[in-house]
Amino acid sequence: MMKAVAYLLVLGFMFAIVGCQAFAGTAQVNAVRTFTSEGMQQAARYSAERGGSAVLVMQHGKIIFEDYHNGADENTATHIHSATKGFWAALTAVAMEDGLIAGYDEVIADTITEWRNSSVHPGKNQITLSHLVSLTSGLSQDLAFIQGENPLAINIYRYVVNNLRLMYKPGSHFVYGPSHYYAFGVFLQRKLVQDGVSGSSRVFGGEDLQTNWFGVRALGSRCSR
Secondary structure, three states, rough: HHHHHHHHHHHHHHHHHHHHHHHHHHHHHHHHHHHHHHHHHHHHHHHOOOOEEEEEEEOOOEEEEEEEEEOOOOOOOOOOOOHHHHHHHHHHHHHOOOOOOOOOOEEEEOOOHHHOOOOOOOOOOHOOOHHHOOOOOOOOOOOHHHHHOOOOOEEEEEEHHHOOOOOOOOOOOOOOOHHHHHHHHHHHHHHHHHHHHHHHOOOOOOOOOOOOOHHHHHHHHOOEE
């Protein structure tokens, strides 16, 4: 009986390896088919028909295809909305490496000191950096006040600090929305002020970093969006 079980386990393992290899081979074939000249042209047409601005494909660090449409060109900056989260992730890692941020368990109220007052901001002193970047801070979203081209809040960041409510215990609920990263923006801006920026020259200091639009009213100074 034990030999039969062992045989079946080995046989299953062999099938799993073969299956994985077949899947990998299929994926490679599909990738080759996708990145043909015709395939990339089709992707560009799809983008153009649905209001897109550009399709750019890079392989091994080199541009192998680029197409601009609907009035855009290579110098057009497009509002990329939540795609900025990818930049914030890299920026967080850089800030940690440079010693600007201690770690994901850092308590935000240590920097946004208004949140230490539990009578005015109950529960916010429990929010950590991990909660903000994972969208589990529990903060309300208040989209009419902080999102869009004409938000109701005159100063978005001040509104985020002073007016957002804590809807859930930090870490208990995932809620997709902008308030977490606006709070992170205040946190990082104050860190930079405390540090004098000199200790973290790579944060907003890279020569290759370019921005097209700045929200002046948000922090009282330039803040890319």
